[in-house]
Amino acid sequence: MNLDLVAQEPSKPDAYDVIIIGGGPSGGSAAIYTARADLSTLVIDKGLTAGALGMASKIANFPGLPDPVEGAGLVHRIRDQARSFGATFIDEKVLRTDLEGDLKQVWTGTGGHKGRAVIIATGAMGRTRRFPGEDRLLGRGVSYCATCDGAFFRDQSVAVAGSNDEAADEALTLTRFASAVHVLNPTPEFNAPEGLVEELRAHDKVTIHPSTRIAEIVGEDQVEGIDIVEQGEEKTLEVEGVFIYLQGNLPVTDFLGEEVSISEDGCLIVDENFQTNIDGVFAVGDVLCKHVKQAVIAAAEGVEAAIVVDRYLHGREEFRPDWSR
């Protein structure tokens, strides 16, 4: 590999040294270290409250922060820190990846990104189950990306299921196309920045359905409607599109191809250097579904992976430094 320090050229504008997927405590902390080590760093994240820490209301045991902080506040601080060293953040959802070879490719709703190394830090808030009709009507009205598919629903009615800022953001995106946007919130209140929620509430195309779950997505060849239970009451909404941003507790790996090894439990498998079965592709944090979900432990893992990635990119045979030698 021609990647050592001597041969290193300034990054091409279209290729990053490192792409980090997921900007929670582990991805964000990895970005602090990669950017500070002068690696060009792109972090792709779905939104501030899309992850487990971003949703947490109060963190009291993050060392150094004696006054309890909101989870989203801590994520914000970590991201600001990574930005101050030059990391770039984009709020998008990763749809597809091609990770083999020296240049890894990561596609989001707005296009492709290239990186020499990838760190997967997407966490474990993936959904556990599908709704009746969801799989059958996927691509026929069911979508997970308003940025990608919104334009197909011009002047039609759509439903958006979710309660975080990703869902709120995507619902607002859809108001540019759709004639009516029903937001199906599984919880009584949103878990998203207040301004965003206010914007949503004030929008005349948007109807919010609090404490609402999906019973079935109905339609022959295309989505024709959705059966919901709103605060205990069964209803049917006539919609042509259903956009789903709900969360569960499965590792988020749906954007990965089959080349990446995943355990029977759905967890990414890594070696002692956090490297997956593919060269240059690393994974940290809850997506590994190990033991405990603590912000400081996730942050520590992100930093360890970042140090390893720096050495990987410089062609070292041993990825971990050894201070005893």
Added chain:
Amino acid sequence: MDFEPKIAPAEAGGDGGDSAYELVIIGGGPAGLTAAIYAGRARIATHVCAGTLPGGQPANTADVDNFPGFPDGVDGTELAQRFQGQAKRFGAEVVPETVTEVDFSKHPFAIRCNRNTYQAQAVIVATGAAPRRLGIPGEDKFYGRGVSSCATCDGFFYRDKQVVVVGGGDAAIDESLFLTKFAEKVTVIHRRDELRATKIFRERAFANPKIDFVWDSVAEEILGDQTVTGVRVRNVKNGETSMLKTDGIFIYIGMEPKSDLFVDQLELDDNGYIVSNRRQHTNVPGVFVAGDVQDPHYRQVVTAAGTGAIAAMEAERYLGEYPY
């Protein structure tokens, strides 16, 4: 605060008596204090023997800008105080005392300090590691102000500046290569005429136009005013001395894990690091380990803190499984 220890310490202040705790933590750096935060919060009766200079290695560092959560950076002393205040607030006792002897051969474990002896159901060892020092004039004075032992931590501050690296092993050459990302010039001072570092490091270093070598030489004095401005170098073969201008000096003549107390008590590796599994267990059930004393690889404040959190949670589990 309604914290009530499950065992009341026999003598809270302690002046020569015995005290019993569920958990005693040895070490008051980021690993030990993070363990204390977690243990205190889990309502475990916790005593920290923090050493005479609590705070650990970051306490010597002027500006810690890579600890996640501090976008504006934080003074190392302040960060140490924050860790300590947080641990105390959750009910842990943090006392600046030095452990002189431990006995892990029987349960409960015994931890002796100068004046007090503590009994503990569980122990977390977080004594840290210290970079070996050269022992030359100016070294202590400028530590954290131009003298460093961590390029990952401090290299960033030397963009377009000149730095000196002392040492010839893997760590020295590896960090020299890392420093070339920032520094305009890296001068390696080595006491022999060849490098001890492995072949791949040697080849890279020799091929890198930013790296120069001063062979057969030792640093004799670090000079400066507010910060480092130069280093006096002596050739060990002909005795000649010369002055080298530099903005920073990185010393890599090895790390010393502070594990002397545990030589006959815990399993150590060849370099003196305490052997640990991923869950921070040592070879003695009930004795856990965290931070640099078990980590020859990463040695960052946040990685030490992460292992401290894991050790405390494992200690909590152990205490639950072994009621007394």
